[in-house]
Amino acid sequence: MGDRPFKERLYEQFARVGAALGSRQRLELLDLLAQGPRHVEALAAEVESPVANVSQHLQALRAARLVETERRGTKVIYRLADDGVLGLWLALRSVAERRLTEVSHVVDEYATDRVSSAPVSRDQLEAELRRGEPVIVDVRPEIEYESGHLPGAVSIPVEHLAKRLRTLPRDRRIVVYCRGAYCQFADRAVSVLRRKGFDAVRLEGGWPEWRAEGRPVAELSAAR
Numbered sequence: 680m681g682d683r684p685f686k687e688r689l690y691e692q693f694a695r696v697g698a699a700l701g702s703r704q705r706l707e708l709l710d711l712l713a714q715g716p717r718h719v720e721a722l723a724a725e726v727e728s729p730v731a732n733v734s735q736h737l738q739a740l741r742a743a744r745l746v747e748t749e750r751r752g753t754k755v756i757y758r759l760a761d762d763g764v765l766g767l768w769l770a771l772r773s774v775a776e777r778r779l780t781e782v783s784h785v786v787d788e789y790a791t792d793r794v795s796s797a798p799v800s801r802d803q804l805e806a807e808l809r810r811g812e813p814v815i816v817d818v819r820p821e822i823e824y825e826s827g828h829l830p831g832a833v834s835i836p837v838e839h840l841a842k843r844l845r846t847l848p849r850d851r852r853i854v855v856y857c858r859g860a861y862c863q864f865a866d867r868a869v870s871v872l873r874r875k876g877f878d879a880v881r882l883e884g885g886w887p888e889w890r891a892e893g894r895p896v897a898e899l900s901a902a903r
Contacts, residue, residue, distance in 0.1 A: 699743035700771065704728065705736045709759070709768045712746060713887040714819060714858055715826025716758040765891050772860075790863060798883040799854055805894055813854045814847065818868045819886065828897050829856065829889060837864040840871055849877060856882035856889075 699705060704726065711717060711725055723733040737757055740746045745764050749756045759765055776782050799807075807813050808830060815832040817824045824834040835843045837857070847853060853872060857864035865881040872879035882889075890896060 695743045696745065696767075699739050699745055700767075702736065702739070704732075705740055706768070706771075708733070708736055708740065709745070709764070710859070710887075712757060712759050713765050713768065713890075714823040716749075716756045717822075718754040718756055720754075721822075722757070762891065765887060769887060769891055786861065790861075790866065796880060798881045800883050801889055801892065801894065804854055804882060807854075808895070812852070814851050816847070816853055816855045816868065817886075818855055818857050818864045819862075823858070823886070827890065828886065830895050830897050832856075832897070835868075837868050840868050844872075844875055844877075847872075847877065851878075853877055853879040854882055855879060856885045859885035859887045 707726055708722060711722060717725075719730055719734050719737060722737070723730040726733060737746060741748065741757075745760055745767075746757050747760045749758070804813065804815075808815075811831075815829050817828050817832040817834050818837040818840065819834075820836055821834055824832070828834070833846075835846075855865045855868045855872070857868075860883075862885055865885065869879045869881050
């Protein structure tokens with residue numbers, strides 16, 4: 680008996696993962712779940728799509744074993760199956776960045792708040808963290824901060840930043856981070872801070888990239 684039946688059945692299983700990833704809506708859901716566990720209603724609100732549609736996409740991801748579920752009361756909580764799924768998503772994105780010029784074109788067209796100065800690298804920030812130098816601000820929604828964040832980070836969702844400026848020191852550099860390289864929350868926050876006279880810079884990447892690299896994180900808490 681030759682290798683053909685073995686290979687056909689093996690690659691069929693690999694194709695299940697590829698098929699699950701072949702949807703922009705499912706990739707956005709994976710990106711959101713990289714921030715922390717969510718129930719379907721919360722995910723539907725984030726992606727501005729009917730709950731029924733989001734539920735179907737989540738079931739496709741679950742069938743490929745990319746997400747797992749846990750029931751809490753009346754709600755079913757979805758989460759990434761493991762850190763390997765996070766790595767898979769970031770690797771897919773990285774290949775698209777390198778091979779598709781359209782990615783940078785889209786960023787140039789829509790990332791209107793992106794600041795011109797270079798972001799602080801994750802290596803540099805980790806070194807500065809050990810010395811206790813920067814003030815780190817997490818501008819993601821609070822539920823994402825509570826699911827996990829950088830050590831010592833302060834939670835100030837971007838929509839609350841203008842009202843919280845007085846709580847931030849003016850004699851220290853402020854490093855802002857959000858959901859990742861393509862999240863515009865951090866760019867928006869840095870723009871506001873600089874206009875108000877703060878020494879502010881965004882972090883290269885964001886929470887998913889930091890976590891995927893095995894860097895120090897604060898204690899994770901249960902999702903709502």
